[in-house]
Amino acid sequence: MLTLNRRPRRPVAVLAALATTAGLLAAVQISAPAPAAAKPGDVVVAEDFSAGTLPAGWRAIDGEWTVRDGRLRGTATSGTKKITFGRHLTDFRFSATVRFESVAEATRWTALGLDVPADGRTPWWIATMRSGTTAANGLEFAQLTTANAWNVTNTGSAPYAAGTGRDMLVAVEVHGNQARWFLDGRQLLRTTSLTRSTDGGQALIVNGGSVSFDDVLVTELPPNGYLRPAGAPMTIIAHRGASAAAPENTLVAQEIARRSGADFVENDVQPSRDGVPFVLHDATVDRTTDGSGAIRTLTAAQLKALDAGSWFAPQYAGARLPTLAEQLADLRTRGGNLLLEIKGAHTRDEVARIVEVIRAEKMTTRVFVQSFEVDALRFTRELAPELPTGLLRSGLDADPVAMARELGVTAYNPTGTALLARPSVIADLHAAGVAVMAWTVDSPAQWQQLERIGTDGIITNRPAELAGWNAAGQLGAAVPTVSIAAPADGVELDRAQRPVLTVPATDADTVTVTLDGAAVPVGKPLDLTGLAAGAHRLRAVASGPKGTATAEATFTVAVTPAGLGHLVLTSGAADQALTVLTNHLVKGRYAQLARYAERHAGRFLPEAKARVIAADARTLATR
Structure with missing residues (x-):
């Protein structure tokens, strides 16, 4: 049998105390027609299975339900099996720690029963979680009708898979016909389509696998839950x-x-x-x-x-x-x-x-x-x-x-x-x-x-x-990611090229990029005409709620006749100087071109451009 490390036990008394605290918070957060009248509800169920047996009043309708290693385990080799408990509630929160121990396939599921008669008769409503929670229907709200047919009203997915052997904290908050589905403290699905009975209570349900449950808690809530719970969207x-x-x-x-x-x-x-x-x-x-x-x-x-x-x-x-x-x-x-x-x-x-x-x-x-x-x-x-x-x-x-x-x-x-x-x-x-x-x-x-x-x-x-x-x-903020897509790492470029600085990032509020230590704008072409020949380093830093990520890339500015021509033509040189420089370039007189650029820097052509033109020309002259 697979053995997993278990977290510290939380006795029923502690769970009840936590539930009471949650109820007091709910009294502050959940509104009613007269706000001051909102009262915390009762803890209806608080069970951690530390007694080693099925709790009193829990009714195993079908399937195999046993308590083992301080957890309730339900097994359904085929079909849908359930255990019922609790009582009928209009406004409540139902939470549990759930773990798929084994499944026939990733489409198999477990569910919290939200409105299930004690004898298991239909119709009943459930909040479902598949072991493959990342599927489009990894989470569902659904009803099993009196015709024994499924009426699936809402579907959604989780940002990660439940898989097997992994504890998942699941919770559903119900207010009449409305319900919110929370996974690990974050709301991932909501419905306004529940139809409620007059006597249905709660249940745990397993389909096509073996699932264990711990820390089952059902807390009555004040009505009219229009305030946004923690982990819920607007x-x-x-x-x-x-x-x-x-x-x-x-x-x-x-x-x-x-x-x-x-x-x-x-x-x-x-x-x-x-x-x-x-x-x-x-x-x-x-x-x-x-x-x-x-x-x-x-x-x-x-x-x-x-x-x-x-x-x-x-x-x-x-x-x-x-x-x-x-x-x-x-x-x-x-x-x-x-x-x-x-x-x-x-x-x-x-x-x-x-x-x-x-x-x-x-x-x-x-x-x-x-x-x-x-x-x-x-x-x-x-x-x-x-x-x-x-x-x-x-x-x-x-x-x-x-x-x-x-x-x-x-x-x-x-x-x-x-x-x-x-x-x-x-x-x-x-x-x-x-x-x-x-x-x-x-x-x-x-x-x-x-x-x-x-x-x-x-x-x-x-x-x-x-x-x-x-x-x-x-889906939640994750640790940011960042990469430098262009110019590609290790690429060689000449002066005539203008690569657009492309830096994809995820889960980042800000992305900054430096070129040789100086900030450069993302999404804009890089001007290579002012850079020295040789290697240059780009560094990107993405920052978000979950931290930072960095990426680096180097590119080389190569000296070529075409690149030198681009430098000359875009240098802003006076017409007289442009004629001389171009004539030297066409005839391959690179040394003379370099001397002319140096001699007339600051007079007939901009000094900074003259220095780069001269340096590239001398490099070509030595080849």
């Missing part, structure tokens, strides 16, 4: 849907946003003349439809007859303004969450109608209401305290925390520009349990700045690009 909120790629505030923009990886769709709601909540940003329909007039003067029937897509591009002709009910039904059936802005002043009855639609569509756990209008937020909190709310701001209040507390909001949402001008407010809001979502930011440079100051979410017109930027960041 939440992606698609502004009016994927509005850079499709007509805003339409179902097609919502679909593109969903496929782009957006965590939320942000849309605006306003009532028609007959009180039906419609999804539209402007006070009038003029800009984004083929109609005209204020939305509040048009009936639902009139609004539904408008073309809301042709203005954007011909292929979207016929797209319609959706009602709020239609938008929510689409999100409910196809997946996704809504950051809903109540646009403009609304009466209490108008807000009540919005709440009525959200409840009728059974979307109260997947809608987040925001508004610039303080009264709209107060009405929402009064009518539907279960809905999280966010205060939109163009700038920052003198005391954002006081304003957030007064309104009982879950998030404070100013412009990205305002946040960058006063970044300290983020820490203050986080300490009060209030999340921060910045709008409307489409620049990767600003994404980076906002991520560094702790922003929780970004409202953007470019959700696909932000998803890619997030994914690249989640």
